[in-house]
Amino acid sequence: MAKIRTPIPGATAANILFRSDRTCCICRERGIPTQIHHIDEDPSNNDPNNLALLCLHCHEETQISGGFGRKLDALQVVQFRNDWFERVQKRRDTADEIAAAKGAVPANKPSTKSVRRAELPNPQKLKNYILTLPAIRLDAYGRAQSLWDKGGTSTQRQGCYDVVDILEQILITLASWYPLHHFDGLAPEEYFNAMTASRFAWHHARMEPNGYGSAGTMARLFVADAVMNDLEKMVEKMVEPLSMHLEDFDDFQWMKAWKVNSDSSANEVVEFKDYPKRILGRWLGPRKYVIFFADGRWGVQRNEDDSIEIGERRWRIEGDKLFLTFPRGTGLSTSESTITSFTAKQFVTEDHSTKYEWAP
Ligand SMILES: [Zn+2]
Structure with missing residues (x-):
């Protein structure tokens, strides 16, 4: 039948x-x-x-x-399903736990259905929560950092997912200061959960114009990183109008605190003269790893565990300029680009502001 x-x-x-x-x-x-x-x-x-x-x-x-x-x-x-339900719930609880540990009062549940109202409920509570957000963010990054340091793209991706969950919880909590069902008529957790999923889907789709899987496993890490950045931006965009209703709120100072680099050693600025020394090792550039060797050779690695392609590739640094020789067509080509910033964990070159993240 x-x-x-x-x-x-x-x-x-x-x-x-x-x-x-x-x-x-x-x-x-x-x-x-x-x-x-x-x-x-x-x-x-x-x-x-x-x-x-x-x-x-x-x-x-x-x-x-x-x-x-x-x-x-x-x-x-x-x-699998029960274990997953449990993990998702646990991750969602983490954001509230961190907020509580930092002394911020947890979410304020809206009690009114009215669309327009005279003033924000509990502005003092909101101010305290917003001022605690930079610490919550740093805590989230601190937890993820240990996964990022471990290496392995799937572990690193998990680190990003954890941060994404915490940012999503922050958005949901901020939404509780808006009228009930203010966002598209939905409960905040419904709205922001669907929104986050849609960001993942969009980044994943846009990064693989040749079809799913065509960009390799690295692409998924870039997707997770991109969603993390989107959500951070959204937190800023929600704090903006909310904080206008708060007394004595210094939005400039807040933004400075919110954007502070999560790893203090990463702020260390590398001097010109140390560039040739500090560039040695593995970096994660756009879509692939690049590895610089002391003997002037450099190589690329398409995925975490792939072998390193070196061939005729050579590098040298003069002042703040990076010269890369690489195979092109049947011959070799050399590119020249200025390094615009160089810290312990990242350097950026001027062409399209290409970022290289330290990936030992
Ligand atoms: Zn599956």
Whole structure:
């Protein structure tokens, strides 16, 4: 007998999406298309316990039969899903915990439905929260830093995801000072969760004009980093109008504190004369790693574990200029660019402000 598909009620679907952070509960890759899967294969059984959010690839794995049954069986999907729900919830709690640890009062729940009102509720509470945000951000980066230092693109990506979650929680908390359902008629957590997911999807799509997967695993790290930057910008953009309603709020000082570099040693400025010494080692440039060797050779690495391509590549530094010789067509070409900034963790060259991040 054919199984009858009954549409999943909207509220049930919304709940699964939100609890899963709109992310496949198996591979947990953000920014790829997902669908709600019926764990028992019965499309009419819309009991929330029978539903899990999977990407198309992981969904296929539930369909493939191997030696002793399904590659990914129902029990495994349930375990993955429950574990994922728990992790998502824990990450969401982290932002509030950090805020509390820094002495900021947690979210203010709006009690009024009115669209227009005379003044902001609890401005003092808001001021305290906004002033605490730079410390919350630094704390978030500090936690992520240990993952970034460990290396491995998937670990580093996880570090970015953790920061993204905390920034998302900050946006949700700031939204609680707006009227109820102010953003597109939705609850703030619904609104910002969908918005973040859509940023992931957009960055992922735009970075791979040749189709998903064509830019390699590095692309996913760039996607996570780009979303992190978007959300930081959004926090600034929400603080802007809110803080106009606060007394004695110095927006210039706040912005300075908010944007402070998360790793103090990274602020160390490298002097010209030290450039040739300090450039040695591995850096993460646009879409690939570059490695500078003391003997004047340099190489590229397309992915974390790929071998280093060197060939005829040579580098030298004169003053603040970086000269790179590399194969082009059948011959060699040499580019010249000025290094516009050089700190312990990053240097930037003038052509398109190309950034190189220290990636030992
Ligand atoms: Zn997946």
